[in-house]
Amino acid sequence: MRKLFLDKIDGDTITLSGDDHKHIAYSLRMRKGDEITVCADGVDYTAIIREMTKTSTIAEITGKARSVSEPSIELTLFFGALKGDKNDYVVQKCTELGVKEFVPFISDFCAVTSESVKIERLSRIALEAAKQSGRGFVPTVSSPVKFNDLSDLLRGYDTVVFPYEQENELPIDDYLKKSARGKTAVVIGSEGGFSRKEADVLRKIAGGSVTLGERILRADTACVAVVSVVMYAFGEWRRNK
Incomplete structure (x- = not known):
């Protein structure tokens, strides 16, 4: 049950x-x-x-x-606030995958305001997804922050994964092979992506950006895809013996 x-x-x-x-x-x-x-x-x-x-x-x-169902890494998903019910989808699916904390943010190209992000609703979705997937913790959903606040928040992480559509050189799997296991952050932009200035800030914090290949993913798809790749790279798709 x-x-x-x-x-x-x-x-x-x-x-x-x-x-x-x-x-x-x-x-x-x-x-x-x-x-x-x-x-x-x-x-x-x-x-x-x-x-x-x-x-x-x-x-x-x-x-x-x-509980044996919790990942050995602490993964926080920072994601640009999305339109409609896409935030619901991100929180539900990424809770199932093992995210411990969600931090929505408002950046230059976000199409929504912080007031449109329904934290109580998202927290309920996280609770139900945690029940369904057998998690050991219910992830927390933080109130939306401004992009300018991300610098201070991200400095406390061992690894910061920043996928960027204009990155052509560094595949995400190569980046993760060299990354420290531990407190990990994934940063995904909203539907409008990041401004050049914002991307430069994130590159500096993360030590570079990574590519997801030739295809451009929707923001909600990218959240699920990148969290899945990180969990796989750090050995979280294996059963505990």
Whole structure:
């Protein structure tokens, strides 16, 4: 079954209410004696349902273990805010792939304003995607930042991956072979891309830009594609033994 998430678990019992209780009782039709998995702070707790009321489910913890579904790298996706429901798609799919944090930004060629980025909605999408994909954490979705703020934010990363359509020399796979595993940032522009000045700033921070080949990807496609490539390059498509 899909995981359920709590901010914190204390003691030997878990009490679930609201949407989580409704999901267990009415969608999954679980009953006393059934086993559930609840995650808090990267730890998976197995528990047996001991009591169910109209408004809550009470379960007894029977075991716990560090979640094996979280990547060994911390990957943050910085992406130019997109139009329509494209932000929803990016957060959903990249949560499934293992992104730990999303930071939308407003750059020169963005077609939307920061007010159009619905953080609460995106956070709910991240939660549902984390449940569906068995994540150990629910990714955070930050409030939109200005492009000028990216310099300070990106300096804390071991590796910054900046794909740029005007880069012709350095393939992304060659770049990643030489990159440090650890805290990693991926930076993807909006539909309008980056201005020359913005691209120069990002090249300086990342130590260069990378090419994705001859085809121009849509911004939302590029987010999913680049996150996938980074996870593969750093060994995250292998099963834990």
